[in-house]
Amino acid sequence: MTNHPSVIVLGAGIVGVSIALQLQLRGRQTLLLDRQGPGEGTSFGNAGLIQREAVMPHPFPRALAKMLSYARNRSTEVYYRGTMLPRLAIPFMQYWYNSQQERHRAIARHYAALIIHCLDDHLALAGLAGATDLFRSGGWLQVHTHGESLDHALQEAAYKAEQFGVTYTALDTAQIAQMESALRPGLAGGIHWTQPLAVTDPHALTRAYLNYFTRLGGEFRTGNAQSIQRNHAAWRVQTAHGPIEGAELVIALGAWSPDLTRALGFHPPLFVKRGYHMHYSQPANPLCHAVLDADQGYMLAPMQRGIRLTTGAEFAHRDAPRSAVPLTRAEAQARQLLPGLGTRLDPEAWMGVRPCTPDMLPIIGPAPGQKGLWYAFGHCHQGLTLGPTTGRLLAEMMGGETPFTDPLPYRPERFV
Numbered sequence: 001m002t003n004h005p006s007v008i009v010l011g012a013g014i015v016g017v018s019i020a021l022q023l024q025l026r027g028r029q030t031l032l033l034d035r036q037g038p039g040e041g042t043s044f045g046n047a048g049l050i051q052r053e054a055v056m057p058h059p060f061p062r063a064l065a066k067m068l069s070y071a072r073n074r075s076t077e078v079y080y081r082g083t084m085l086p087r088l089a090i091p092f093m094q095y096w097y098n099s100q101q102e103r104h105r106a107i108a109r110h111y112a113a114l115i116i117h118c119l120d121d122h123l124a125l126a127g128l129a130g131a132t133d134l135f136r137s138g139g140w141l142q143v144h145t146h147g148e149s150l151d152h153a154l155q156e157a158a159y160k161a162e163q164f165g166v167t168y169t170a171l172d173t174a175q176i177a178q179m180e181s182a183l184r185p186g187l188a189g190g191i192h193w194t195q196p197l198a199v200t201d202p203h204a205l206t207r208a209y210l211n212y213f214t215r216l217g218g219e220f221r222t223g224n225a226q227s228i229q230r231n232h233a234a235w236r237v238q239t240a241h242g243p244i245e246g247a248e249l250v251i252a253l254g255a256w257s258p259d260l261t262r263a264l265g266f267h268p269p270l271f272v273k274r275g276y277h278m279h280y281s282q283p284a285n286p287l288c289h290a291v292l293d294a295d296q297g298y299m300l301a302p303m304q305r306g307i308r309l310t311t312g313a314e315f316a317h318r319d320a321p322r323s324a325v326p327l328t329r330a331e332a333q334a335r336q337l338l339p340g341l342g343t344r345l346d347p348e349a350w351m352g353v354r355p356c357t358p359d360m361l362p363i364i365g366p367a368p369g370q371k372g373l374w375y376a377f378g379h380c381h382q383g384l385t386l387g388p389t390t391g392r393l394l395a396e397m398m399g400g401e402t403p404f405t406d407p408l409p410y411r412p413e414r415f416v
């Protein structure tokens, strides 16, 4: 490759890889940089769902009972380090404000404008990359122990169906037992989200997109993104194989993006929800769908390696030492829901960092006041889902094409 790619993309998670691939597909010579291998950050260990149903981003709870349960810090869904609370006060207040029903529904319109494309955009890339065998169709299940939470979830499902074309089937106790006989009997009911795809190895998917990108002539290099410098009209970055200059630069470093943007004068109010996973051997009677325990807030996702248990959200400093609490709590609950859940398969829990914004929308678009600089991060709970769609939107904007949707709601300036 020439020493002068047209674009340098920083960050080879699912978002950065998808952007690089969408650019390369449009004939832009692209260099992708990461300090580790592709897809080894948060994109490595998620629950693997391409969530067509996730048209409404995760709100901050507004119900008093839920807030009190979180405040006691004993829930499986949310665990926080007390030392974090002063730092989180301002983003949490904004997050809470934006989660009020009318505002949340307005935000969901912008979120859904991206989400509705997620299946087509993944299928298009996976088809080209020869990776469709990593997808399992058949959707996923949300199960409830309590009738009250089920009623609330069914109301929300009806709203998503009516407003955003989400499809689902309401399940009663017997239907859940029929679909997933390995689950404990007597659940109140659930929802079968029928459109989503399940990825059986998220890391392999990111690598497949990366391999296709390099087959098209794109280049992946290792290096520290913090070495970037403006060099006249170009951007220069140090790689393991020497410096590289590009005309345009994209920052897609997930939760690490503010480390760079702050030096460039942009201070996004990003906060993180950390999450853990562990694999277990399948019960003799295997689990066929990914299952969310909606009342407890963890997920069981059948993957190539075994059943991946993913935890809820841990509010801690991004770089704080790991905690055993989220996985211990989730595993105890999971063994009740799935009594045949086997032994642990990994030597230690994996941890990832979801990058979140207080208005629940990702940051995608041109950097304020910096020519040739673009941002794409802040995908929180749905980065796997939205990688290819984000890549398409950004590549269309960078190429001067008419974007498939109005990019204004995601513009970085909203945080200036």
Ligand SMILES: Cc1cc2nc3c(=O)[nH]c(=O)nc-3n(C[C@H](O)[C@H](O)[C@H](O)COP(=O)(O)OP(=O)(O)OC[C@H]3O[C@@H](n4cnc5c(N)ncnc54)[C@H](O)[C@@H]3O)c2cc1C
Binding pocket: 010, 011, 012, 013, 014, 015, 016, 033, 034, 035, 036, 037, 038, 039, 040, 041, 042, 043, 044, 045, 046, 047, 048, 049, 050, 051, 223, 224, 225, 226, 252, 253, 254, 255, 256, 274, 275, 276, 277, 310, 311, 351, 352, 353, 354, 355, 377, 378, 379, 380, 381, 382, 383, 384, 385, 386
């Ligand atoms: C437990 C859990 C379950 C989840 N389940 C789902 C799900 O089912 N569906 C879904 O859509 N989403 C899910 N998510 C969210 C999803 O995984 C993330 O939104 C997504 O991975 C973010 O992708 P990214 O490319 O922005 O970031 P990352 O994958 O974190 O990539 C950022 C990259 O930047 C690199 N980097 C950082 N700093 C530097 C530096 N200084 N120099 C060079 N490189 C650097 C890192 O090495 C990393 O590779 C889940 C997340 C978690 C934690």
